[in-house]
Amino acid sequence: MRIVVVGAGSIGANVAYRLREHGADVVLVEAGAPAGGTSSSSFAWLSSFPQMSWSEEPGRAALRRTVHPRFHELSSELGGDWIHWVGTLTWGAPEERVALRESALTCRERGVDLDLLDAAVVGGRFPGLRVDDDDEFVFESDSGWVDAPALIDRLLARFQAQGGSLRRNSSVVELVRSGDAVRGVVTGQGETIEADVVVNATGSWGSHLAALAGVAIPLDLVPGLMIYTDPIDPAAVPGCVLDAPTWLSRPDPSGGLAIHWRGEGMSKVHGANGWSAERILADIATTLPALEQVGVARTSVGVRPIPPGGPVVGELPWTPGLYHVLSHGGIGWGPVWADLAVRELLQGEDVPELAAARPERFYLQTPAIGRFADDAEQTPLVTA
Numbered sequence: 160m161r162i163v164v165v166g167a168g169s170i171g172a173n174v175a176y177r178l179r180e181h182g183a184d185v186v187l188v189e190a191g192a193p194a195g196g197t198s199s200s201s202f203a204w205l206s207s208f209p210q211m212s213w214s215e216e217p218g219r220a221a222l223r224r225t226v227h228p229r230f231h232e233l234s235s236e237l238g239g240d241w242i243h244w245v246g247t248l249t250w251g252a253p254e255e256r257v258a259l260r261e262s263a264l265t266c267r268e269r270g271v272d273l274d275l276l277d278a279a280v281v282g283g284r285f286p287g288l289r290v291d292d293d294d295e296f297v298f299e300s301d302s303g304w305v306d307a308p309a310l311i312d313r314l315l316a317r318f319q320a321q322g323g324s325l326r327r328n329s330s331v332v333e334l335v336r337s338g339d340a341v342r343g344v345v346t347g348q349g350e351t352i353e354a355d356v357v358v359n360a361t362g363s364w365g366s367h368l369a370a371l372a373g374v375a376i377p378l379d380l381v382p383g384l385m386i387y388t389d390p391i392d393p394a395a396v397p398g399c400v401l402d403a404p405t406w407l408s409r410p411d412p413s414g415g416l417a418i419h420w421r422g423e424g425m426s427k428v429h430g431a432n433g434w435s436a437e438r439i440l441a442d443i444a445t446t447l448p449a450l451e452q453v454g455v456a457r458t459s460v461g462v463r464p465i466p467p468g469g470p471v472v473g474e475l476p477w478t479p480g481l482y483h484v485l486s487h488g489g490i491g492w493g494p495v496w497a498d499l500a501v502r503e504l505l506q507g508e509d510v511p512e513l514a515a516a517r518p519e520r521f522y523l524q525t526p527a528i529g530r531f532a533d534d535a536e537q538t539p540l541v542t543a
């Protein structure tokens with residue numbers, strides 16, 4: 160089977176690699192450089208807490224349990240220094256403590272290994288962190304962060320070594336059609352690449368690629384600020400992921416810290432940020448005093464592709480041959496989506512856990528009408 164995967168971010172790189180490994184003839188087409196999209200401006204955190212306490216539809220909840228095991232397997236399979244199981248220390252604002260404790264207990268019941276720690280223990284175990292005496296903490300050891308560009312690099316090296324073809328600096332500008340079906344892509348350079356299936360792994364550009372086939376896949380685009388500091392003495396800050404009430408921090412391969420600010424001065428959806436990076440760093444330095452000694456090396460804004468109602472995985476029955484894999488949390492979910500693409504595209508399965516992820520959910524009526532299910536008072540024809 161010949162498959163064109165469009166987009167070489169975390170999702171496209173995982174999907175292309177896994178499809179090739181299972182014998183498909185795969186061409187991966189990337190508009191710019193691999194990992195040049197959201198995947199390079201991501202906090203790239205892997206954690207089960209608090210996610211495993213969420214009430215989710217059963218399919219997604221079942222798949223979520225496979226995210227961490229799949230990363231452990233991928234790390235042995237690929238080797239390399241792209242995954243850092245350093246653990247995560249979480250604490251909340253005073254008004255969040257009860258909820259935090261409850262969600263920690265639920266996660267534990269669901270098998271997540273968590274330690275509940277008080278400030279005295281944290282003070283001794285995580286030097287460089289200034290905490291309040293009444294703060295309460297949760298430590299998840301089986302969590303950490305991914306160097307997403309390094310992972311993508313590794314996946315693509317394997318993909319190409321196994322005979323997969325990568326086209327860089329090649330934008331897909333048109334889809335080849337045969338009746339209703341999608342049967343390939345046309346690039347900006349005028350190259351036509353025919354295929355049995357085209358995978359839409361274009362992240363934040365996903366609605367645009369779908370539109371080339373005349374189908375409407377909605378995405379919420381939610382920008383988030385990343386701040387990278389100058390190199391910092393590793394002994395002066397905790398080496399784990401810190402999940403504080405208004406920010407997240409982790410080590411960065413550059414030797415500094417990578418920080419995602421989600422606190423004051425931002426919209427409720429992590430959008431526009433009213434504070435400068437320097438001011439944010441100064442604010443965080445009240446908790447991590449070592450930051451007083453370093454400056455901002457660079458910042459970047461990543462654009463999260465968030466399909467309303469959760470991930471979109473699958474094809475619309477009326478555009479066979481165009482398989483969408485669009486999701487938030489695409490660093491963590493990438494390997495799982497790749498496995499499912501193999502099962503559905505190469506092994507002919509209809510994976511039941513994906514029932515709620517099908518793009519039909521956006522349609523109220525037949526494709527001839529093709530309206531969005533954005534009005535709660537109208538009932539979608541296809542229900543999750």
Ligand SMILES: Cc1cc2nc3c(=O)[nH]c(=O)nc-3n(C[C@H](O)[C@H](O)[C@H](O)COP(=O)(O)OP(=O)(O)OC[C@H]3O[C@@H](n4cnc5c(N)ncnc54)[C@H](O)[C@@H]3O)c2cc1C
Pocket residue numbers: 165166167168169170171188189190191192193194195196197198199200201202203204205329330331332360361362363364368382383384385419460461462463464485486487488489490491492
């Ligand atoms: C601040 C921030 C923090 C985040 N934190 C986390 C986290 O902690 N954990 C987590 O799992 N996720 C996190 N995410 C989300 C995660 O980063 C994204 O879900 C993931 O990177 C999306 O990967 P992707 O492959 O879908 O998209 P991308 O990485 O954007 O890749 C899509 C690629 O498609 C290419 N493309 C687009 N259009 C075309 C075309 N027409 N032709 C050819 N190529 C095309 C683009 O050039 C791009 O390279 C975060 C995101 C942000 C912004």
